[in-house]
Amino acid sequence: MKKNIFMLLAVCAVTSALYAGDFDFTSKGKRGRGNDNSKLFVGFSVGAGLPMGNFGKHDSTGGTLPVPGRDTTKLKGFANTGFNFNLKAGYHFTKNVGGMIQIGGNMNSFNTSAFQTLIFSNGDGTVNPSVTASSHYIGTYLIGPFFVIPVGDKIDIDAHVLVGLMTVSYSEIKPSGTDTTGVSFGAQATKFSDDLKYNSATSFAYCFGAGLKFKLTDMVGITLSADYLGATPVFTGYTLTSSQGGVSSPPMSDTTIKAAMSTSLINVNVGAVFSF
Numbered sequence: 001m002k003k004n005i006f007m008l009l010a011v012c013a014v015t016s017a018l019y020a021g022d023f024d025f026t027s028k029g030k031r032g033r034g035n036d037n038s039k040l041f042v043g044f045s046v047g048a049g050l051p052m053g054n055f056g057k058h059d060s061t062g063g064t065l066p067v068p069g070r071d072t073t074k075l076k077g078f079a080n081t082g083f084n085f086n087l088k089a090g091y092h093f094t095k096n097v098g099g100m101i102q103i104g105g106n107m108n109s110f111n112t113s114a115f116q117t118l119i120f121s122n123g124d125g126t127v128n129p130s131v132t133a134s135s136h137y138i139g140t141y142l143i144g145p146f147f148v149i150p151v152g153d154k155i156d157i158d159a160h161v162l163v164g165l166m167t168v169s170y171s172e173i174k175p176s177g178t179d180t181t182g183v184s185f186g187a188q189a190t191k192f193s194d195d196l197k198y199n200s201a202t203s204f205a206y207c208f209g210a211g212l213k214f215k216l217t218d219m220v221g222i223t224l225s226a227d228y229l230g231a232t233p234v235f236t237g238y239t240l241t242s243s244q245g246g247v248s249s250p251p252m253s254d255t256t257i258k259a260a261m262s263t264s265l266i267n268v269n270v271g272a273v274f275s276f
Contacts, residue, residue: 039091039092039275039276040089040090040091040092040275040276041089041090041091041092041273041274041275041276042087042088042089042273042274042276043087043088043089043223043271043272043273043274044085044086044087044088044271044272045085045086045088045223045225045269045270045271045272046083046084046085046086046269046270046271047083047084047085047267047268047269047270047271048081048082048083048084048267048268048269049081049082049083049084049106049107049108049265049266049267050081050265050266050267050268051077051079051080051081051082051108051264051265052264052265052266053230053261053262053263053264054074054075054076054077054261054262054263055076055077055079055108055136055261055262055263055264055265056077056079056264057076057077057078058076058078058111058114058115058118059076059118072257072259073258073259073260074259074260074261075170075198075235075259075260075261076261077108077110077136077170077171077261077263078110078111078112078114078115078171079108079109079110079111079136080108080109080110080111081108082106082107082108082109082135082136083106083107083108084104084105084106084265084267084269085104085105086102086103086104086105086267086269086271087102087103087104088100088101088102088103089101090146092148095148096147096148096149097145097146097147097148098145098146098148099143099144099145099146100143100144100145100146100160100162101141101142101143102140102142102143102160102162102207103139103140103141103142104139104140104142104229104267105137105138105139105140106136106137106138106140106229106265106267107135107136107137107138108135108136108138109133109135109136110133110134110135110136110171110173112131112132112133113131115131115133115173116129116130116131116175129175129176129177129192130175130176130177131173131174131175131176132174132176133171133172133173133174134171134172135171136168136169136170136171137168137169138166138167138168138169138263138265139166139167140164140165140166140167140205140207140229141164141165142162142163142164142165142205142207143162143163143164144160144161144162144163144164144207145160145161146158146159146160147159147160153215154214154215155212155213155214155215156212156213156215156221157210157211157212157213158210158211158212158213158223158225159208159209159210159211160207160208160209160210161206161207161208162206162207162208163204163205163206163207164204164205164207165202165203165204165205166202166203166204166205166229166231166233166263167200167201167202167233168200168201168202168203168231168233168235168261168263169200170197170198170200170201170235170261172195172196172197173194173195173196173197174193174194174195174196175193175194176191176192176193176194177191177192178190178191178192179191179192190244190245191244191245191246192242192243192244192245193242193243194240194241194242194243195240195241195242196238196239196240197238197239197240198235198237198238198259199235199236199237199238199239199255200235201233201234201235201236202233203231203232203233203234203263204231205229205230205231206229206230206231207227207228207229207230208227208228209225209226209227209228209267210225210226211223211224211225211226211269212224212225213273218275219274219275219276220272220273220274220275221272221273221274221275222270222271222272222273223269223270223271223272223273224269224270225268225269225271226266226267226268226269227266227267227269228264228265228266229264229265229266229267230262230263230264230265231263231264232260232261232262232263233260233261233263234258234259234260235258235259235260235261236255236257236258237253237254237255237256237257238253238254238257239251239252239253240252240253
């Protein structure tokens with residue numbers, strides 16, 4: 001994957017160099033001199049974030065719970081399709097090439113039903129808790145080149161390749177229920193609750209995508225875009241708080257466990273862009 005990223009960046013660098021002489025594509029499809037009036041722009045977009053990689057997997061392999069018998073070096077996200085937003089600003093070096101920064105976020109809910117079925121159900125009904133969980137929160141801070149190809153007087157194809165940082169706050173998982181193990185032997189049912197929280201993680205991230213810009217005026221446009229966002233954050237440590245029979249145990253934490261989660265999303269957005 002790293003080799004592919006470096007090759008992609010190399011292609012972008014070569015493309016930027018080819019355009020560095022202020023050449024652009026005119027609306028008639030001929031190559032000619034662009035004007036020297038480079039423009040600033042700002043924009044925003046909102047849409048859906050489709051989880052991929054281990055972030056989007058709903059299976060029981062890996063160490064979603066730090067318990068014996070599971071691979072605690074890997075996490076599964078149990079993430080559902082969620083919400084994505086982006087704020088961006090950029091500068092046109094030429095009519096067709098520029099640089100931009102983008103700050104974005106994703107919020108994906110945790111699939112509690114899949115988690116409960118695959119992780120907790122033991123088949124005999126003695127311990128089958130309900131599960132509540134907060135959403136996953138992802139922040140991205142990216143920078144890189146963008147490229148514009150006009151396909152008409154009112155329509156542009158925009159593409160970009162960005163790199164930067166991703167921060168991830170893993171869902172806080174809260175199972176609770178009644179343990180009836182041993183009731184048939186005279187023991188009492190016991191209510192329990194757990195609260196599992198992983199420490200947040202920060203990782204190198206990359207993003208590439210393309211879209212269409214429909215110009216309403218010279219200064220205002222509507223955008224439709226799709227991006228691929230990827231990273232592999234490593235979560236270092238967790239805190240587990242438990243209560244059994246109304247009695248809370250001291251919080252248990254482990255800062256030595258390092259759990260990686262391949263985190264990829266396809267973000268499909270609509271938005272607006274304003275040029276100056």
